[in-house]
Amino acid sequence: MTVAPEGTASLPEVVESKDGLRARLEAARVAGIAQGRPFSVGLVPTMGFLHEGHLSLARRARVENDLVVMSIFVNPTQFGPAEDLDRYPRDLDRDLSLAAGEGVDLVFHPSAEEMYAPGHCTWVDVEGLSEVLCGRARPGHFRGVATVVTKLFALCRPDRAYFGQKDAQQALIVRRMAADLDLGVEVVVCPIVRDADGVAMSSRNAYLTPQQRARAPILNRALRAAQHALESGERDAGAVKDAALKVLAEDPPDRVDYVEVVSADDLREPQVVRGEVVVAAAVFFGATRLIDNVLVKVP
Ligand code: AMP
Numbered sequence: 001m002t003v004a005p006e007g008t009a010s011l012p013e014v015v016e017s018k019d020g021l022r023a024r025l026e027a028a029r030v031a032g033i034a035q036g037r038p039f040s041v042g043l044v045p046t047m048g049f050l051h052e053g054h055l056s057l058a059r060r061a062r063v064e065n066d067l068v069v070m071s072i073f074v075n076p077t078q079f080g081p082a083e084d085l086d087r088y089p090r091d092l093d094r095d096l097s098l099a100a101g102e103g104v105d106l107v108f109h110p111s112a113e114e115m116y117a118p119g120h121c122t123w124v125d126v127e128g129l130s131e132v133l134c135g136r137a138r139p140g141h142f143r144g145v146a147t148v149v150t151k152l153f154a155l156c157r158p159d160r161a162y163f164g165q166k167d168a169q170q171a172l173i174v175r176r177m178a179a180d181l182d183l184g185v186e187v188v189v190c191p192i193v194r195d196a197d198g199v200a201m202s203s204r205n206a207y208l209t210p211q212q213r214a215r216a217p218i219l220n221r222a223l224r225a226a227q228h229a230l231e232s233g234e235r236d237a238g239a240v241k242d243a244a245l246k247v248l249a250e251d252p253p254d255r256v257d258y259v260e261v262v263s264a265d266d267l268r269e270p271q272v273v274r275g276e277v278v279v280a281a282a283v284f285f286g287a288t289r290l291i292d293n294v295l296v297k298v299p
Helices: 018-034 052-064 092-101 141-156 165-180 203-207 210-215 217-231 237-250
Strands: 013-015 041-046 067-072 106-108 160-164 186-190 255-263 275-285 288-298
Touching: 013 018, 018 041, 018 067, 018 106, 018 141, 041 052, 041 141, 052 067, 052 092, 052 160, 052 186, 067 092, 067 141, 092 106, 106 141, 141 160, 141 165, 160 165, 165 186, 165 275, 165 288, 203 288, 217 237, 217 255, 217 275, 217 288, 237 255, 237 275
Parallel strands: 013 106, 041 067, 041 160, 067 106, 160 186
Antiparallel strands: 255 275, 275 288
16 A cells, blocks of 8 residues: 655545435445445544544544545534534534545535435434433434434445444444444444543534643543542442542532443443443533543453
């Protein structure tokens, strides 16, 4: 494989219409099959303003597929009325050159009107998994996510789709939905990419003032304290949670939305921790809501 020097990789093709996307993918499939070999499509759904977390998904998709499609779409249906839809950071030119650097072939960048025709009234609801953790504070959020991901799967018909463990609940919901609806897509979940100080990368980190950013590592420190408690043999979910809360109390965020210890496969709260669990938290610095989690296998 030849690697283009930085800045010289050609930009991915940008497709804005659903018909254009379908036509482009169909042509690629036909051309691939004409070469007499299996042809696979990898999809990386994003809301853009790319960072190393997104790029890690693209990199993995590039290794595992013949064609890599990245969607860049700030999906209005997953934002609540008082949330940050309008001010969500956007920079398509920068995103395209970063995507080019990872060998992304095609960027799907539709408008909201292109994705949701007037009269749209069909929703995908993954019951049970969607109402807990982030779903409690963001009613309807995961319905918006599951619906747009279903639409992206229908449009791209990917063999594999790549999601980050950073959004652990979202990844689980998408995996469940793909299985329940027989979508035939392999959902690949990639590890959380962090800044050097432990803060999980997120497009929303751009909202933080320098002072808030300096305080943000406390979130991951708190989760690591919970992980340490589990690894030291603590099995009482309340005590594990308290280990995290104790660290948060040292330099409290402006608000703690939740700290929870849940089972990794159904997001239920066990009293006694067993198997694989996620310690997940959401906190606010000013108006900015940050989430993070650690996955711990309890022997
Ligand atoms: P977003 O643009 O925030 O919707 O994220 C698009 C995808 O990138 C989702 O699957 C996220 O879970 C994933 N992602 C975002 N941040 C990270 C990160 N720090 N590490 C790994 N994956 C991430």
